[in-house]
């Protein structure tokens with residue numbers, strides 16, 4: 001009997017000491033938005049290790065670090081489903097991912113637009129060994145796979161080539177990709193038929209992945225915006241795979257106003273059980289290149305050397321320039337293209353119109369000159385506010401940056417959505433905006449235990465000041481860090497403390513489907 005009593009007492013002691021065990025971090029008195037879309041509640045959040053362990057009105061447990069969040073918003077760290085951060089994350093000098101941490105982002109996805117590393121496992125491994133500032137996940141890119149198997153050819157794949165592409169997608173998925181991305185607007189993705197894409201998407205689906213797409217046409221180039229949305233829905237239906245439309249938009253005057261029809265198509269598909277979602281950035285300019293915006297895809301067959309030859313081929317030039325002129329018109333003319341990043345620095349900060357005037361050239365001749373000198377990234381002003389707002393109000397639209405060199409969205413997307421569309425213009429509510437940047441992408445991307453403030457979930461948490469959160473980046477100065485994030489926890493570690501970046505790289509690669517093993 002005394003022995004049994006002893007054991008009971010010992011057990012009680014253990015339980016008591018576990019309860020008294022100190023929290024690592026306690027965030028007190030904040031206005032908590034848990035990411036589900038529910039209104040804010042005054043709550044305390046307790047963290048031990050990399051997890052949220054208590055969420056209550058008053059937490060009385062002691063903590064190593066207590067953060068007073070009075071007057072501040074406490075929310076799940078933001079999740080960006082479409083970035084171009086692969087190089088940044090893979091380079092130890094930039095792997096802290098400052099541009100994203102300062103926006104309150106704790107997880108980024110990359111490998112979008114059909115373009116990714118081929119070796120998914122090796123990339124995730126390198127991130128883990130070198131350390132990364134945010135969590136990060138990867139898509140396997142269909143364009144990358146096609147180029148590996150078929151080069152920049154526009155041919156229909158043979159059965160053997162099809163099998164080789166399927167094997168690459170399957171391997172990428174098994175190594176931890178969260179799905180397959182396509183860039184059907186870009187070469188070589190644009191050379192793929194819908195059926196070819198469906199066959200590959202079926203492989204990603206069998207491995208539990210999702211399908212993310214920069215659609216074939218967001219404008220009136222080929223099959224049109226609505227045709228592209230229909231194609232995407234068909235891929236989702238026939239491959240039995242959730243589909244995410246990247247950076248949804250109505251690009252150019254020919255399709256302005258079509259957001260309403262796009263939304264109708266998507267809602268109808270969702271109504272019959274197709275899992276369709278979209279991401280969106282809160283800017284009216286897209287980010288692309290002179291080549292991708294203006295050059296027709298037939299002129300890119302064979303790659304850049306072949307394009308440069310065609311540019312100077314008198315037999316080809318008339319057709320090429322005529323089509324480039326049409327593409328320029330559909331995008332809004334030469335004043336709507338702003339050079340943001342180029343090997344030839346002389347172009348940066350100027351519109352195509354300015355470059356044409358300065359060089360006494362027509363806009364298309366100026367574009368050809370830019371291409372001969374290594375090309376340029378552009379901000380392409382081609383969207384209307386009403387389409388942007390229309391898409392943003394849908395409960396299946398999440399926030400993405402699509403951050404690229406020279407466009408302010410890489411440094412400003414999440415604060416921009418809050419400052420402009422929530423606080424200033426009241427297009428959407430704060431809980432709705434937070435959900436679109438947290439639990440909605442986490443569910444869509446199937447990221448386990450992230451995207452909500454909830455007991456047992458990973459402690460990816462942003463604490464921001466609603467009065468000061470704002471982007472600072474502009475088209476003239478695209479690399480200014482955002483302001484207003486007071487604290488940021490990544491896997492329970494403080495990546496931002498009192499508004500300043502710490503030196504921790506607490507992010508983890510997030511492979512699909514299973515815990516990471518070496």
Ligand SMILES: [Zn+2]
Nearest residue numbers: 113214246247
């Ligand atoms: Zn894209």
